[in-house]
Amino acid sequence: MDSPESVVYERRVAARxxxxxxxxxxxxxxxxxxxxxxxxxAEFGITARCDKGQALYGGAEALWQGLAGIAxxxxxxxxxxxxxxxxxxxxxxxxxxxxxxxxxxxxxAAFAVADTAGVGTVSVADAERALRAFGVSPKVAGEVAVALxxxxxxxxTEPDAVAAFAAYFxxxx
Ligand code: CA
Ligand code: CA
Numbered sequence: 001m002d003s004p005e006s007v008v009y010e011r012r013v014a015a016r017x018x019x020x021x022x023x024x025x026x027x028x029x030x031x032x033x034x035x036x037x038x039x040x041x042a043e044f045g046i047t048a049r050c051d052k053g054q055a056l057y058g059g060a061e062a063l064w065q066g067l068a069g070i071a072x073x074x075x076x077x078x079x080x081x082x083x084x085x086x087x088x089x090x091x092x093x094x095x096x097x098x099x100x101x102x103x104x105x106x107x108x109a110a111f112a113v114a115d116t117a118g119v120g121t122v123s124v125a126d127a128e129r130a131l132r133a134f135g136v137s138p139k140v141a142g143e144v145a146v147a148l149x150x151x152x153x154x155x156x157t158e159p160d161a162v163a164a165f166a167a168y169f170x171x172x173x
Pocket of ligand 1: 020021022023024025026027028029032
């Protein structure tokens with residue numbers, strides 16, 4: 001029988017897999033990243049053709065390539081649940097700084113999309129919108145957005161968002 005610890009671990013791994021598998025078809029591939037980009041742009045009413053849209057799609061492609069390099073063991077351009085569970089998170093954790101660099105262009109572009117006031121930070125409300133656009137449940141999105149605002153001034157900074165993103169995918173019990 002599984003220990004409670006391993007049940008918690010597997011649940012967390014499943015949650016992270018689901019975060020990447022944006023279209024929920026059971027594997028992670030390039031489509032999931034372009035889907036995520038499209039959802040975010042739609043939420044904020046930004047076209048794919050403009051500079052912000054192009055930057056987001058470019059970042060999404062780089063993030064997919066980076067994840068595939070780490071996780072697509074058999075090279076079929078899909079990361080299956082088996083490939084993901086079988087070591088992806090461990091490798092992400094071992095390469096936390098590398099993963100942060102892989103994700104940075106996407107996060108930078110996503111941040112620019114959500115920075116509706118154009119002031120270099122994102123309001124907690126817009127951070128929540130962005131998280132919901134990425135499929136995070138409304139309840140969790142609200143909690144995370146508030147937690148991202150570490151100093152409680154109602155704004156989220158890009159370094160805090162990048163650190164939280166990396167921590168989510170590289171920190172497990
Ligand atoms: Ca998918
Ligand atoms: Ca594969």
